[in-house]
Amino acid sequence: EAQVTQNPRYLITVTGKKLTVTCSQNMNHEYMSWYRQDPGLGLRQIYYSMNVEVTDKGDVPEGYKVSRKEKRNFPLILESPSPNQTSLYFCASSSYPSDLISYEQYFGPGTRLTVT
């Protein structure tokens, strides 16, 4: 089954304790992205990656890191989480954006993070 998986699904942590949210896709997609969803703000893009070893900042990258060492994986790293990073996080993947291929993004189930 084609899917994007995220782990963990729920996480409660304390300020300053480093954490990683994993994301994996089995569709051989080139493009992967992380979003955060907050009430009243919709989804905001944190980082995206066009391919292995290629990552770019989205609209709200402060306080986050990513890496893309393998095509299927795109972990989100919070080196020193703060309460304002409490949010619902989504990973997504799609084929490489081009005129010939759909830009459709497939979203994971989400990770609800609480930082106290």
Add this chain to the structure above:
Amino acid sequence: GENVEQHPSTLSVQEGDSAVIKCTYSDSASNYFPWYKQELGKGPQLIIDIRSNVGEKKDQRIAVTLNKTAKHFSLHITETQPEDSAVYFCAAKNTGNQFYFGTGTSLTVIP
């Protein structure tokens, strides 16, 4: 950067009626405009999309229109059904492959 505004934030319609959600964008170079449906507890799912070189696209009860001059695009759902109840997001992709989402519309279809 791009700014996408979405209206209304909530919408209630009677089953069988039509629903229209509107979005505007600021970057005239944006070239791809998807609409996503998000059900409770799930990730967004693409329902329809349109590229900047097309003015209208239809898929059964769902249609999207794009007015590049005015920089706005709309989602039209006809013959609404209770299972259409969800949160809908519009988005715009810029030439740098970044995506900007609207703030969402909570649609309720009343049986």
